[in-house]
Amino acid sequence: MKVLFAARAALWDSWAPALRRACPEMDLHREGDPASFDALIYAPGFPENGEVLDFTPFSRARIVQSLWAGVEQIVTNPTLTQPLCRMVDPxxxxxxxxxxxxxxxxxxxxxxxxxxxxxxxxxxxxxxxxxxxxxxxxxxxxxxxxxxxxxxxxxxxxxxxxxxxxxxxxxxxxxxxxxxxxxxxxxxxxxxxxxxxxxxxxxxxxxxxxxxxxxxxxxxxxxxxxxxxxxxxxxxxxxxxxxxxxxxxxxxxxxxxxxxxxxxxxTPHIAAATRPETAAAIAAENLRRAMRDEPLLYLVDRERGY
The missing domain is CATH 3.40.50.720 (NAD(P)-binding Rossmann-like Domain)
Structure with a gap:
């Protein structure tokens, strides 16, 4: 499966190795033709030019997996029609x-x-x-x-x-x-x-x-x-x-x-952090489920907003 890492460049070095270990069959990229991706792993702040990401060109994507537990900055995006899953990291x-x-x-x-x-x-x-x-x-x-x-x-x-x-x-x-x-x-x-x-x-x-x-x-x-x-x-x-x-x-x-x-x-927003070493397994499981057309974990209810 071909996956876009749609998050800030500063997160790549910590997340990419963990994601690849958890999901060896994943072909992970930082850029490419939007229509070629099967899934997105997303975090607010992408793209880094300050624009709001337009999800419309990602016509093939079966899932948008959030890296964070909070999805309030994503769920209101009117271009997001793909299934959105929040991160529940142990x-x-x-x-x-x-x-x-x-x-x-x-x-x-x-x-x-x-x-x-x-x-x-x-x-x-x-x-x-x-x-x-x-x-x-x-x-x-x-x-x-x-x-x-x-x-x-x-x-x-x-x-x-x-x-x-x-x-x-x-x-x-x-x-x-x-x-x-x-x-x-x-x-x-x-x-x-x-x-x-x-x-x-x-x-x-x-x-x-x-x-x-x-x-x-x-x-x-x-x-x-x-x-x-x-x-x-x-x-x-x-x-x-x-x-x-x-x-x-x-x-x-x-x-x-x-x-x-x-x-x-x-305290400076330190109560809990999403840790790549534990969260990558959740993302990997959801990517596999999406590819198999199985029920997704932690699917966001758009009406409730989480």
Missing amino acids: GLARGMAEYCAGWAMRAHLRMDSFAQDGQWRHEIVPPLAEQRPVTILGMGELGRACAGALTALGFRVTGWSQSGRPVPGVEVLPGAALNQALGRAEILICLLPDTPQTRNLLDAERLALLPKGATLINAGRGSLIDDDALLAALERDRPGHAVLDVFRHEPLPAEHPFWAHPRVTV
């Missing part, structure tokens, strides 16, 4: 689980309360994890991975998704119960995709539902939270602290108030 899921579990433990244990100033704060004793309610917004692959890590540590985890689809070992609330999910969240983890339905989901009204002093961890998409509403909510201690890894504009501008806010921790 390495990415593990990385996300580690990030969220790490910050949840830091918040739970109040690690930042122990200033190294000579004061003996012996009265700061955290409860056990089973007494600390955690809510995860978004129960897809990443949400389930995080829930598994946190329940293994003893936390009481509530999940929330529009469908409310059951997850073993976790109470999952459906779309209509969002307020209930927020109201019990001493630690709130946001892992939702960017869709018209999720943008500004956490506005002033919903942030006010959080328990006093709650910790908000957003590793989903920056568009989930109304930035101005969050800054105002932090002054009311609902939440008491926000750990933010994703933003509406990245890199986050140096003058943005999040950087200097004493109740905000900024």
Whole structure:
């Protein structure tokens, strides 16, 4: 099969060897006649001249396999008529689980309360994890991975998704119960995709539902939270602290108030990365399925946007 690597040139050296190992029968190229390709492996930023890729000439392509989990920058392209599959990388899921579990433990244990100033704060004793309610917004692959890590540590985890689809070992609330999910969240983890339905989901009204002093961890998409509403909510201690890894504009501008806010921790979109060594196998399996006319993995629903 002939495949176009439709991603930035800087990604080639790390991805091409992994893809070729995972799929030796693949004839991988960086350029060529669009009508000659059986498939595309795609990431936003291609082409690098800033133009939006026109998928129309790729008349033979049976699949567009995204390198990233998020597809919001692709799914709205009106020229994309080929099947689009998002990347569900087991390495990415593990990385996300580690990030969220790490910050949840830091918040739970109040690690930042122990200033190294000579004061003996012996009265700061955290409860056990089973007494600390955690809510995860978004129960897809990443949400389930995080829930598994946190329940293994003893936390009481509530999940929330529009469908409310059951997850073993976790109470999952459906779309209509969002307020209930927020109201019990001493630690709130946001892992939702960017869709018209999720943008500004956490506005002033919903942030006010959080328990006093709650910790908000957003590793989903920056568009989930109304930035101005969050800054105002932090002054009311609902939440008491926000750990933010994703933003509406990245890199986050140096003058943005999040950087200097004493109740905000900024991390530079590092919660989870797609790792070629684990993701290549997923891409390879989907390419083979496309060539055999078999059901594709992680096919994007264009109506839902993910």
